[in-house]
Amino acid sequence: MITASDLDRTLMYSNRALEEFGIPENIKLKPVEFHKGTWIGYMTEAAFSMLKVVSSHSLFIPVTTRTTEQFNRFVIFEKEIPLTYAITANGAHILYKGEHLEDWSEHLIFQLKNGCAPEEELLSALKRSGITLDGDRKQAENLFFYYILNCLPTPSELREIRELTAQYGWKMSLQGRKLYFIPTAISKGKALEFICNREGMKAMAGAGDSVLDWDFLKNCTYRIVPSHGELLKVMGPADITLTNQLGVTAGEEILEHFLNALSLKANFS
Structure with missing residues (x-):
């Protein structure tokens, strides 16, 4: 087992x-x-x-x-x-x-090509929405990215970010001061x-x-x-x-x- x-x-x-x-x-x-x-x-x-x-x-x-x-x-x-x-x-x-x-x-690889938008498209959508994340963006093997935040978003901002990322086939998770953006695949x-x-x-x-x-x-x-x-x-x-x-x-x-x-x-x- x-x-x-x-x-x-x-x-x-x-x-x-x-x-x-x-x-x-x-x-x-x-x-x-x-x-x-x-x-x-x-x-x-x-x-x-x-x-x-x-x-x-x-x-x-x-x-x-x-x-x-x-x-x-x-x-x-x-x-x-x-x-x-x-x-x-x-x-x-x-x-x-x-x-x-x-x-x-x-x-x-097949799931990523067919199930989610490219990272650049998601980042552009976040920028257009007016959402500002105060922190350093890090890359994880060109598969997903995360921010090490200096200031945490409010609960309402997190809901907005979560809803937006879902529209592009991504998911968001806040772990301490790390805010992860990961393709749902x-x-x-x-x-x-x-x-x-x-x-x-x-x-x-x-x-x-x-x-x-x-x-x-x-x-x-x-x-x-x-x-x-x-x-x-x-x-x-x-x-x-x-x-x-x-x-x-x-x-x-x-x-x-x-x-x-x-x-x-x-x-x-």
Whole structure:
């Protein structure tokens, strides 16, 4: 069976996230993300041990909005926890044994050509509408873009932006100070569904903290959300299981739920 999880602020935590949520006493951290000669991401040692068990008893699939290059900073997936699949760039890429899965890439290219307007057309429409976004625009592999905002739009402005982007076959999501614009064809849920069909397996358990994660969580039998997650703001408690813990220890709790779903917790030590 399949287990799937977002990484950032779900299982893995940056230095900034650790500072924001704090680190409980007696918690030992395992460095998991390495970039430019420095460790910049962590999970608890207990969570790492549980993830190894989950990965050995299920088809574990990381699901992330990160580009493939950014995802590869998680060095634990090189040797310690080898992966068969990973979903990157919000579903734009499926990695199979570390390489882009061409079947999915070809399918997605067709969907992008026929299901959404070009990025330049959307940007022109936003400009014509008089909407001003105060921030730096970043590109993600020429697939979608996002703004790192200095000033957040008002709720009414966000509704206007969301309605406008939908007219052009795109979707919008505000995650903290990052405002994402993503073609509707690029979908974590569709990518996970593709893998499920390819392998003839069901998605048993999933976890994620952001609104973008609901796209794949709705395909999972068990859906676990860290209690600090932005997804809590838009989903009712009947649809998800919330952790009791915040921050990095929420990652431990999520993996305990995964072990329960796989009926392995009693055997874990």
